[in-house]
Amino acid sequence: MGVGITVEQLNAYYGKTQALFDINLNVLANHATALIGPSGCGKSTFIRCLNRMHETIPDARVEGKVRIGDLAVYNGTSATQLRRRVGMVFQKPNPFPTMSIYDNVAAGLKLNGFRNRKQLDEIVEKSLHSSALWDEVKDSLHKKSGASLSGGQQQRLCIARALSVQPEVLLMDEPCSALDPISTGKIEDLIFQLKEQYTIVIVTHNMQQAARVAEFTGFFLLGKMIEFDKTEKVFTNPSDKRTEDYVTGRFG
Amino acid sequence: MASRRKGLPEMTTTSTAIVIPPISLWRRIVDRAMTGVAVLTVILVLLPLGAIFAYLIYKGIGSINLAFLTQTPKPVGEPGGGMANAILGSATILAIASLMGVPLGIGAGIYLAEYGRNRYGDIVRFVSDVLNGVPSIVIGIVAYAIVVLRQKHFSALAGGVALAIMMVPTIARTTEQMLLLVPQAIREAAYGLGVSRWRTTLSITLRTATSGVITGVMLAFARVAGETAPLLFTAFGNQFWNWKLDQPTAALSLQIYTYALSPFDDWHRQAWAGSLVLIVLIVGAVSAVRIAVRRGTLAGA
Numbered sequence: 001m002g003v004g005i006t007v008e009q010l011n012a013y014y015g016k017t018q019a020l021f022d023i024n025l026n027v028l029a030n031h032a033t034a035l036i037g038p039s040g041c042g043k044s045t046f047i048r049c050l051n052r053m054h055e056t057i058p059d060a061r062v063e064g065k066v067r068i069g070d071l072a073v074y075n076g077t078s079a080t081q082l083r084r085r086v087g088m089v090f091q092k093p094n095p096f097p098t099m100s101i102y103d104n105v106a107a108g109l110k111l112n113g114f115r116n117r118k119q120l121d122e123i124v125e126k127s128l129h130s131s132a133l134w135d136e137v138k139d140s141l142h143k144k145s146g147a148s149l150s151g152g153q154q155q156r157l158c159i160a161r162a163l164s165v166q167p168e169v170l171l172m173d174e175p176c177s178a179l180d181p182i183s184t185g186k187i188e189d190l191i192f193q194l195k196e197q198y199t200i201v202i203v204t205h206n207m208q209q210a211a212r213v214a215e216f217t218g219f220f221l222l223g224k225m226i227e228f229d230k231t232e233k234v235f236t237n238p239s240d241k242r243t244e245d246y247v248t249g250r251f252g
Numbered sequence: 253m254a255s256r257r258k259g260l261p262e263m264t265t266t267s268t269a270i271v272i273p274p275i276s277l278w279r280r281i282v283d284r285a286m287t288g289v290a291v292l293t294v295i296l297v298l299l300p301l302g303a304i305f306a307y308l309i310y311k312g313i314g315s316i317n318l319a320f321l322t323q324t325p326k327p328v329g330e331p332g333g334g335m336a337n338a339i340l341g342s343a344t345i346l347a348i349a350s351l352m353g354v355p356l357g358i359g360a361g362i363y364l365a366e367y368g369r370n371r372y373g374d375i376v377r378f379v380s381d382v383l384n385g386v387p388s389i390v391i392g393i394v395a396y397a398i399v400v401l402r403q404k405h406f407s408a409l410a411g412g413v414a415l416a417i418m419m420v421p422t423i424a425r426t427t428e429q430m431l432l433l434v435p436q437a438i439r440e441a442a443y444g445l446g447v448s449r450w451r452t453t454l455s456i457t458l459r460t461a462t463s464g465v466i467t468g469v470m471l472a473f474a475r476v477a478g479e480t481a482p483l484l485f486t487a488f489g490n491q492f493w494n495w496k497l498d499q500p501t502a503a504l505s506l507q508i509y510t511y512a513l514s515p516f517d518d519w520h521r522q523a524w525a526g527s528l529v530l531i532v533l534i535v536g537a538v539s540a541v542r543i544a545v546r547r548g549t550l551a552g553a
Contacts (some may be wrong), residue, residue: 108445145550220351
C-alpha cells in the first residue's frame with residue numbers, strides 16, 4: 001500500500017547555488033501527484049530529494065523535513081533503507097545493459113540479498129505484468145539483454161524493476177519524455193492502475209499528461225512551489241497569475 | 253557523379269531559399285585521399301606484426317616438434333631437447349603475477365573512478381603513471397630486493413611479483429577509464445533500488461564495464477608475458493623441471509635470451525622456436541579469454 005508524503009521547509013543546494021526554496025507539500029497516499037513547471041525550475045531536484053538521490057551529486061545538500069509514511073527521510077533513516085521503499089523511474093530509460101531482462105527486474109531483490117529462486121520468479125513475472133511488458137518479453141527473459149528492447153519497452157522494464165522491490169511510493173522523473181505517443185499512452189494507463197497500490201509523484205513537461213493522470217498538481221517556478229491544488233483547479237481556475245500564464249501557454 | 257549534382261532538391265521558393273552548392277570535385281578528391289591515408293596507416297600499423305609473425309613461423313616452425321614441447325634442455329653439444337620446463341615456468345610465473353596484479357589493479361581502478369575524484373586520487377593516478385614508465389629492469393631489481401634477498405634464492409614467486417608490479421598500473425588506469433564510461437544513470441538506477449554504494453560498484457558498474465576491464469587486463473598480461481629483464485634476477489631460469497614456487501624457475505623469455513646469445517646453431521634454432529611458441533601462447537590465452545567473455549554476453553548487450 002502507498003503512504004503519504006509530508007514535506008516541510010525543504011531547501012536544496014548545488015554547492016552555493018540554491019535550487020529549491022522553502023517547499024511545503026502534502027502528498028496523499030494512493031494518489032498521483034504531478035509536478036509541472038518550465039525546465040530548470042527544480043521539479044526534478046525536488047523529487048530527487050524525496051529518495052535522497054540529490055545527495056549523490058558532489059557538493060549537493062538538503063535542509064528541511066521530509067516524512068514518507070512513518071520514515072523521517074533526513075533523520076535517522078539510511079538512504080539505502082529509504083530507497084527500498086521509495087522506487088524511482090528516471091527520465092531516460094536506464095536498464096542495466098549487461099543483464100538479461102529477468103536479471104534487470106530481479107536486480108533490486110538479488111542485490112539486496114534475496115535468494116529464494118521460486119519467489120523471485122513469481123515477483124519478476126508479477127512486476128512485468130504490472131508494467132504491461134510481460135507478453136512482449138516472456139519468451140526472451142533470459143536470452144535478451146535489457147538494452148536490446150525498444151525505448152518504450154526499456155522504460156516499462158525500468159518500471160517493473162522499480163516495482164519488484166515492492167515500494168510504497170513511486171517517483172517518476174519525466175518518464176515519458178523520451179517516448180513516442182503509443183508508449184506514452186501505455187505508461188499513462190499503467191500509472192492509472194499503479195495508483196491503487198502505490199503513491200505516485202510524477203514530474204512532467206506535458207501538461208495534458210498531468211491533467212490525464214494526476215489528481216493533484218504542483219506548479220514550480222524558479223525553485224519555488226507557486227501553487228499546489230487539485231489538478232482540475234490548477235488547470236481551469238488557478239489562483240496564481242503565474243500558474244495561469246504557464247498552463248495557458250503564455251510563457252515557459 | 254554528375255547525377256549527384258542533379259540529385260539536389262529543386263528549390264521551390266526562389267527569393268529566400270539558401271542554395272547549397274553541389275559537392276565540388278576538389279572535396280571529393282580530398283575525401284578519397286583522406287580515406288586512403290587512413291587505410292594506409294592501418295596497413296602500416298599491422299605490417300610489422302604480420303612481418304614478425306611470418307618471420308617467426310619461417311624460422312621457428314622447423315624446430316618445433318614433440319620433443320621441443322615435452323622435454324627439458326639437453327646439455328651443450330647434445331642435440332635435441334626442448335623447452336617444456338620453460339613453458340611450464342612461464343605459465344607459473346604469469347599465473348602468480350595475474351593472481352596478484354589483476355585484483356590489485358582492478359581495485360585501484362575502482363578507487364580511482366568511484367572514490368578518487370579528489371587530490372588523493374590525483375596522487376595515485378600520478379604514481380601509477382610514473383610506475384608505468386619505470387624500466388622493467390628496475391622493477392626486476394625491486395623484486396630482487398624485496399623477495400629474492402629475503403628468501404635467499406631466486407624463485408617463481410619473485411618473478412611473479414616483478415611482473416605483477418608491472419601489470420598493476422596498466423590495469424588500474426584502463427579499469428578507471430572503463431568505469432568512468434559507465435553512465436551515471438546506471439549507478440542511479442541501482443541506488444534507486446536501495447542498493448548500497450559498494451554493491452553498486454561491484455555488481456552494477458564493474459559488471460557493466462566488464463569487457464573493457466578485461467581488455468585492460470589482457471593488455472597488461474600480453475605486455476608482461478614476454479618480459480625478460482625483470483625475470484633475469486628474480487626467476488633466474490632453470491635447465492630442469494621445477495614444480496616448487498620458491499625455487500629458480502625457467503621462463504620462455506629467459507630461455508630465448510640465453511639461447512639467442514649462445515654460439516650454437518642448434519640453440520639459435522630453438523630460440524626461434526621458443527619465440528614462436530611464446531607468441532602463440534600469448535595470442536591463444538588472450539583469444540581464449542575473449543571467447544569465454546563473449547559466450548557469457550547476452551544478445552543486444
